[in-house]
Amino acid sequence: MDESLIPNIVDFIGQIDPFDQLSGDVLKDVASCISITYLGRGEQIQFSDDSSEKYLYIIRTGSMEQRKPDGVLRSKMGPEDLFGFTFLEPLKNILDGYTATAIENTLLYLIPHSKLLKLTAQHQQFSESISSAAQLRLRSALNVVWSNKEKGLFLKKVSEVASGHAAVVDIDMSIQDVAKEMRDTCRTSTAVIKKDANIVGLITDRDMTKRVIADGLDISLPIHTVMTTPAITIGPDDLILKAASLMMQSGIRSLPVVRGNEVLGLLTSSHLVQKHRMQAIFLIEKIKYTETAAGLAELTSERQAIFEALVDGKVSAEIIGQVMSMIMDAYNRRLIQMAEEQFGAPPCDYNWVVAGSHARNEIHMLSDQDSAIIMDDSATEEDKVYFIKLSEFVNQGLDGCGYPTCTGHYMASNPKWCQTLSVWKQFYRKWVNNPQYGMLMNVSVFLEVRSLHGNASFSAELQQHLHQLIAQDHQFLHSLVTDAVRVQPPLGIFNKLVVEKSGNNTKVLNIKKYALNLIVDLARIYGLAVGCAESGTRHRFEYAVSQKLLHEDDFKDIIEAFYFVTQVRYNHQLSALRQGQKPNNHMEPSSISSFERKHLKDAFRIISNLQDAAKLRFSGN
Structure with a gap:
């Protein structure tokens, strides 16, 4: 191994699970044992039961597919994916082997299994991760445990984490000028391409390598000849979880953060610590x-x-x-x-x-x-x-x-x-x-x-x-309101009965019919009244507030009621699942805690008040 390559290899494998669990010195030791191989498109690696040295393969660039001996596709893999776990297990568990084929030119890092066996003996957590990957590649979520770190990172908004900058360039700029803008002015790996103030595409430094340098393309050509379209972006209020999923689905390492056509920043894979997946x-x-x-x-x-x-x-x-x-x-x-x-x-x-x-x-x-x-x-x-x-x-x-x-x-x-x-x-x-x-x-x-x-x-x-x-x-909205308020929330929950306004008390609370659906209906009506393009309940109410159709205090009341009632339903579903029962929306009063009972009554009152307000506002007069 050329010593000059080791730092680059360490940086790469140090971001990949489970190697990100290892210390810097251990990573250097692993990197020194790695051999590098290049496969042209169509070249294969044949896995079989023989006595030769086995390897764990890490895809550096390119992509591979695995097929069983009968030709059935086993999996497809891209950069940072690992394969070759099977041969860490006892040979009796191997069926008939499989074949891995490069579906484009691919660069691979090879780690000898003998080295991995030493690592698993010395590092228990690493051993467990390797073992689980050998079985299923990803551990079953049946015993999932959420740490505060995991919640803290992936359940944050993009705006709380993103810190990078993206270049913003015009569609008619030359490839060379865009590259200079990315390197010298903005010092970024990504450029957002606009036409008449609208975002129409993206280009990254990796795209430049693959589409321009590798193909010997004329760098005086306009950037739109090599840009990626449509542009894949993320909103500042979206979850980091959504951004991470989008990066994996699309095979990309950076996402411009945009609101409308305004570029606010850049979220890169380095923001997403791999061990917090x-x-x-x-x-x-x-x-x-x-x-x-x-x-x-x-x-x-x-x-x-x-x-x-x-x-x-x-x-x-x-x-x-x-x-x-x-x-x-x-x-x-x-x-x-x-x-x-x-x-x-x-x-x-x-x-x-x-x-x-x-x-x-x-x-x-x-x-x-x-x-x-x-x-x-x-x-x-x-x-x-x-x-x-x-x-x-x-x-x-x-x-x-x-x-x-x-x-x-x-x-x-x-x-x-x-x-x-x-x-x-x-x-x-x-x-x-x-x-x-x-x-x-x-x-x-x-x-x-x-x-x-x-x-x-x-x-x-x-x-x-x-x-x-x-x-x-406008009569349409009046008809929607008339239909929506046919059902009203109950007055409350008393002893073993749900006390309904109609006087027909029942023994169970249908939390969907008498609470959640009513809030969703109201959000739909207010959203349609102001032409809201979003479909989410919160977004519709928020847009109605921005258009002065709904008061800020009323919004805070109804959205808090919505989330509380939703949480009560989630807890009810969780209880059923834990007891091996099929979840439903019907809650017996005896199963509702005093805390829930108290706040459900408040929620019912808030829903009823907004129903009355909607009847007045959209009366059709």
């Missing part, structure tokens, strides 16, 4: 590399364990909803990718959208599926058949992963909800112009949609169309 990120990474729907279904217990850890760890209700939504997003996207691989490339442009609690990023253990497909207006009936097959695969796959199919069939696999953009616009016009009960049932589901996969401009255009329709017909 959370189980939620591990699960998302597993989902990304799982090759079958059945394989995804096997991860369900880990999803439940993460939910239990979040609730048990007293993480805020808002963040629990976001984390669980990210996990459902990962399942959904992976199943769509599998479906496209199975049925072939989509015959036309389309947008897979989610609705309901999924669209609002408020997923919990009872959340079912609400989805739809918006096809390009050029789609034919034959194209629709393709998308129905794709949707059936995805919806059934999600059901197998613990996300039940919608009892009302508001799913993309229902031909009614797989339509062209023009037909969707006709639906919305019909619903807004005829706000009778049946129409309101349909529109209430699709009044909040979020793009998950495909051409996001379709759902954005549809949402803009909806806001225009509502602005032209």
Whole structure:
């Protein structure tokens, strides 16, 4: 090993789990034993049971895929991924070996297993990590324990952690001038490219190496010839957890932090200390590399364990909803990718959208599926058949992963909800112009949609169309309010009864029907009234405050009520899971603590007051 290479190798492996657990001196010792090899595209490493030295492989650059002897794909790997764990285990556990193939030019670091065996004997925590990786690569989350450090980092907002700077350049600047701007002026690895004040793309120093230097490209060409588009960015109020997941999903090391088209800073992988990775990120990474729907279904217990850890760890209700939504997003996207691989490339442009609690990023253990497909207006009936097959695969796959199919069939696999953009616009016009009960049932589901996969401009255009329709017909909001206040929160909980305003006291509290749904309905009404583009409950109320439609004090009251009631439901679901029961929304008064009873009564009062205010504000007069 060339001694001059060791510092660079130490810096690289020192950021990778589980080597980040080792001291600097131990890392140097490991680096000195590493050999380096280069594989051209298509070259292979054959793993088999023989007496020769085995290695743990670390991908420095490039990508590999592993296949079993029968040709079945075992996994795909990129930079910082490790493989070769299998041969740390007793040979009796080896089945028939596998083959690793470079799917692009790849640089590998090789660590002899004999060296790893010495490390495992000397460092117990490292040994446990290596052992778990040899079994599953990632430890099961069933016994997940959340440390304060993990909560402190990954559950912080991006704005609290990001400190880097990104260059901001014009789309017509030359490649050379952009490189100089990045190196000399801003001293950054990333440039954000704008056209007429709008962000249109990104370029990094790694992109420059791969797309310009490696291909001998003329550096006087405009930067847009080599930029990455669309630009992948993160918002300042997003969770670090979301940023880390996005980096892994996209295979990138930096994210510009933007609000609108304003570049606020840069979040890099160095901000994300590898040893603080959370189980939620591990699960998302597993989902990304799982090759079958059945394989995804096997991860369900880990999803439940993460939910239990979040609730048990007293993480805020808002963040629990976001984390669980990210996990459902990962399942959904992976199943769509599998479906496209199975049925072939989509015959036309389309947008897979989610609705309901999924669209609002408020997923919990009872959340079912609400989805739809918006096809390009050029789609034919034959194209629709393709998308129905794709949707059936995805919806059934999600059901197998613990996300039940919608009892009302508001799913993309229902031909009614797989339509062209023009037909969707006709639906919305019909619903807004005829706000009778049946129409309101349909529109209430699709009044909040979020793009998950495909051409996001379709759902954005549809949402803009909806806001225009509502602005032209104020009677629609009045109809929504009338429908929303048909159900009112109970007066309170007394002894063994839930005391309802109607006088029909019940023995259980349906916390979804009589509290959470009412708050969601109110947020939807206030958000639509001001044309809010966001679908989340908090965002809708906040935007209504910014537009002077809702008083700041009323917002604070209702959002605190929302999160408290949500937390009560989470605790109720957790209790059921711990007892081996199926979670539900029905709470017996005897199971509600005096603390919860007291604050639920306050929450019911706040909901009722805002219902009354909405009736007055949107009376239609």
